[in-house]
Amino acid sequence: MTFCADFDARRASPADLRVVTSDGQSIAAHSYVLATASPVLERMIDRARRGWGAAECTIRVLGVPTDAVRAFLHFLYSSKVAPGEEDLVGAHGAQLLALAHAYRVGWLKRAAEASVSARLAPERAVDMLKLAGLCDAPRLYLRCARLAAKDFAAVEQSDGWRFARRHDAALELQLLQLLEDADQRRERWAREKAAQEACRQLGEAMASLEHVFFGDGAGAGTCAGAECTCQGLRLLMRHFATCAKKIAPGGCARCKRMLQLFRLHASVCGRTDQTCRVPLCSHFKAKAQTEKTDKTWRLLVKKVTRAKAMSCLTNRKVPEVVAMSWARYNSRVAKLR
Numbered sequence: 439m440t441f442c443a444d445f446d447a448r449r450a451s452p453a454d455l456r457v458v459t460s461d462g463q464s465i466a467a468h469s470y471v472l473a474t475a476s477p478v479l480e481r482m483i484d485r486a487r488r489g490w491g492a493a494e495c496t497i498r499v500l501g502v503p504t505d506a507v508r509a510f511l512h513f514l515y516s517s518k519v520a521p522g523e524e525d526l527v528g529a530h531g532a533q534l535l536a537l538a539h540a541y542r543v544g545w546l547k548r549a550a551e552a553s554v555s556a557r558l559a560p561e562r563a564v565d566m567l568k569l570a571g572l573c574d575a576p577r578l579y580l581r582c583a584r585l586a587a588k589d590f591a592a593v594e595q596s597d598g599w600r601f602a603r604r605h606d607a608a609l610e611l612q613l614l615q616l617l618e619d620a621d622q623r624r625e626r627w628a629r630e631k632a633a634q635e636a637c638r639q640l641g642e643a644m645a646s647l648e649h650v651f652f653g654d655g656a657g658a659g660t661c662a663g664a665e666c667t668c669q670g671l672r673l674l675m676r677h678f679a680t681c682a683k684k685i686a687p688g689g690c691a692r693c694k695r696m697l698q699l700f701r702l703h704a705s706v707c708g709r710t711d712q713t714c715r716v717p718l719c720s721h722f723k724a725k726a727q728t729e730k731t732d733k734t735w736r737l738l739v740k741k742v743t744r745a746k747a748m749s750c751l752t753n754r755k756v757p758e759v760v761a762m763s764w765a766r767y768n769s770r771v772a773k774l775r
Contacts, residue, residue: 455483456496457511459504467511469495475514476541499537506533510546519549527553532569539573547573555581560589564598568609586613587620634745637738641745643699644706646671651715675717705731705739 453466469487473480479497486495499507509530513519519527527534531554538547555578558566563582570579586593593599593613602609646668674696683690697718704722711720 454495457507458496458498459507460500460502461504463504464496465504465508465511471515472511475517476543478541502530502533502537506530506537510534510537513546514543518545524553528557531557532566535569535573535575535578539575547575551575551578554578558582558585560585560592561596562598563593564596564602564609564613567613568598568602568606571612583616583620587617590617633741637741637745640699640702640738640742643671644703644742647699647703647716650675702739702742705735706743 451468453468455467455469455472457465457467457472459465469483473483482497483495486497499510502510509526510533512526513534527549531550535547535550535554538544538550551573554566554569558578558581563585566578567582567586569575570582599610599613602613650668650671674692678693678696681690681693683693700716700718701722703716704719705726707714707716707719707723709719711723714720
């Protein structure tokens with residue numbers, strides 16, 4: 439790292455402050471620069487001046503190596519991370535994060551947190567999780583939790599995990615809780631995805647049912663292409679019409695699915711009994727008026743209706759006028775570029 443031994447090379451006025459590090463080294467600096475950059479350093483400088491007078495005073499920045507302190511002061515002078523200095527932040531990322539949090543330098547804390555998060559490895563996940571908790575770094579905390587959930591086998595081999603198991607039960611419990619939460623989220627997402635897929639399939643079946651009984655009406659788009667669902671629905675209805683098990687004890691699983699589809703159609707059908715040709719539609723409508731529908735079924739009807747509407751919007755062709763307008767817009771954007 440190229441760093442001036444004395445900061446007065448960058449300022450016209452001579453240095454009036456000495457910064458002492460953990461190993462006893464002293465770095466010359468300007469008090470007004472540090473006081474402007476950090477309110478904590480400003481208070482430290484004021485207290486030091488009361489003891490040393492108006493002459494050169496000394497403050498201590500402890501807990502990190504001298505190189506990290508030099509990098510910290512360098513960024514306080516520049517007030518930004520200049521292009522090409524990302525490696526400097528990365529080399530002292532954890533120390534800069536701790537210093538920026540302790541001395542309340544917000545912009546440097548955000549830069550150091552982003553750098554540590556981007557360079558995080560499984561063997562340092564536990565250590566950085568502890569640091570993120572101490573320094574109130576939510577982005578780094580979330581990154582550590584995701585990395586531990588993704589590659590816990592590598593995290594278990596780290597020195598940080600072994601140390602936590604021996605000496606920091608709270609950190610071990612915290613990490614295990616994060617892993618349990620991640621597992622629960624994955625299970626919940628899997629259930630939601632399966633439920634969405636089931637609703638999508640029911641929506642397609644509803645559209646195919648309408649196409650079978652109403653020809654080119656609603657849902658006709660489902661018969662386009664090789665993946666047509668209408669043929670399978672016709673075969674299922676033929677089975678339903680001839681199956682003898684549907685009235686036997688226990689019934690037939692395929693017939694039960696067909697009855698559920700007829701009931702689902704009746705729940706969303708807006709046609710009158712005289713105009714709707716779907717079997718058992720009027721029967722299920724009358725039954726719904728006399729019997730109380732349970733909450734689970736109402737929620738299923740709502741989700742299937744939504745899935746069917748989204749499917750219709752996806753399959754709907756864009757009007758030619760809209761397509762031409764969009765093409766003209768793209769050509770104008772291309773000319774401006």
